[in-house]
Amino acid sequence: MxxxxxxxxxxxxxxxxxxxxxxxxxxxxxxxxxxxxxxxxxxxxxxxxxxxxxxxxxADPALRRLEHAGSAFSRDPWLVVHRDLRRAAPVRALLDFVTAAIAATSGLGLATPVARPPK
Known part of the structure; x- marks a missing residue:
């Protein structure tokens, strides 16, 4: 194939x-x-x-997952924000929302737990 x-x-x-x-x-x-x-x-x-x-x-019923003999590929997602903005309420709300959504979504294959950025 x-x-x-x-x-x-x-x-x-x-x-x-x-x-x-x-x-x-x-x-x-x-x-x-x-x-x-x-x-x-x-x-x-x-x-x-x-x-x-x-x-x-x-999530797509037209597609199917295929197994392979090699190793699985994995990369952790990163959320990056300038240090001067991380405490701004709208930015903090977005970071909290995205972090929670990533943590709650099955199938992301995260190798490590989602870490909350410093406040």
Whole structure:
């Protein structure tokens, strides 16, 4: 089976690109795309296998999760805010909301618990 989507040349040194190409092995990469939304669209269109986060693929009944013999790919999400803004009420509310949403969402495959940023 062809690997439908990999990242384009600007992502050659990114861990997710190296992981996808390792999974592909000698198989053909059908298209090179620059963002995860395009990878999802390619998979939905039947272009082949795409490396998607579980919460993206599992939410789409047209897609199915495939097992592979290699290691799983994982990256922790980061929320970054300038230190002068982290105590501002609107920014703090957004950070708290996003942190809670990430912690509550199954299938994110977080390797570590969500850490609350300092106040």
């Amino acid at each position: 062809a690997v439908g989507a990999a990242y384009d040349a600007q992502f050659a040194d990114m861990p997710q690109q190296r992981w996808l190409l390792d999974i592909a092995g000698e198989r053909t990469v059908g298209c090179e795309l620059s963002d995860i939304g395009s990878h999802l669209a390619a998979a939905r269109a039947g272009a082949g296998v795409a490396g998607l986060r579980c919460f993206l693929g599992d």
